[in-house]
Amino acid sequence: MRRHGWLAASFVVALAAMVSAGACAAASPSAPAKSESFPIPQSMIETAVKNLARSVTDAANRGMSSTGYSALRPMAFRSGFGPGRRFSIIPVQISSIVVNEPLDLRINCSAGGYRHFVGSISGHINATGLSQLIMNGTWTIYDNRCFLYNDWVVNGDPYISDSGYISLSSNRVYLDFDETLGWKGKQDGTGKTISCQHKIEVLYDNITYGRVQGSVTCAPPTTVFSISFPF
Numbered sequence: 001m002r003r004h005g006w007l008a009a010s011f012v013v014a015l016a017a018m019v020s021a022g023a024c025a026a027a028s029p030s031a032p033a034k035s036e037s038f039p040i041p042q043s044m045i046e047t048a049v050k051n052l053a054r055s056v057t058d059a060a061n062r063g064m065s066s067t068g069y070s071a072l073r074p075m076a077f078r079s080g081f082g083p084g085r086r087f088s089i090i091p092v093q094i095s096s097i098v099v100n101e102p103l104d105l106r107i108n109c110s111a112g113g114y115r116h117f118v119g120s121i122s123g124h125i126n127a128t129g130l131s132q133l134i135m136n137g138t139w140t141i142y143d144n145r146c147f148l149y150n151d152w153v154v155n156g157d158p159y160i161s162d163s164g165y166i167s168l169s170s171n172r173v174y175l176d177f178d179e180t181l182g183w184k185g186k187q188d189g190t191g192k193t194i195s196c197q198h199k200i201e202v203l204y205d206n207i208t209y210g211r212v213q214g215s216v217t218c219a220p221p222t223t224v225f226s227i228s229f230p231f
Contacts, residue, residue: 103135138160
């Protein structure tokens with residue numbers, strides 16, 4: 001009887017210890033994994049900046065196509081009657097066009113997500129002289145997998161802001177935009193994250209080149225990238 005009583009007591013003590021350990025484990029869940037810091041490669045930032053620079057020129061081209069700019073190079077035409085013909089083309093000189101156009105451009109990513117530009121373009125266009133237009137707007141970036149690489153999901157942080165001007169001459173279109181604010185990304189399966197803020201200038205000439213220059217500050221770890229390259 002004493003042996004059986006000792007075994008029973010030992011069993012009760014062991015069972016109580018197991019229950020107590022289980023309760024402690026339930027009360028203290030494991031901490032969530034922290035985002036992983038990693039050396040941020042320059043090539044990654046250049047990829048993002050180039051994508052944004054091309055997007056800015058896309059938005060500008062969309063805006064220019066809606067202003068009637070092409071109708072002023074070098075002059076517009078209307079149909080009319082002429083001697084010996086049913087119709088002839090008679091040139092009509094247009095002195096200027098006042099521009100005040102909304103812009104709305106969405107660029108979808110085939111791997112998922114999108115970029116969406118909303119803004120405006122305003123100013124005037126002269127048929128024979130120099131003209132200048134102002135373009136302002138913001139890029140919303142949502143779950144985009146084309147911004148960096150398709151295993152990175154990128155969102156605005158909070159968004160990208162673009163403001164600048166478009167200068168026109170007889171045969172040249174010149175763009176100069178400032179780009180600020182930023183974006184953040186997370187890589188599938190690794191826990192790696194990145195958040196970047198831009199302070200760059202986008203320059204574009206329809207004849208010679210496109211170029212971006214300035215700086216991008218990213219974290220973690222905090223790293224400042226000097227940007228200057230063609231696109």
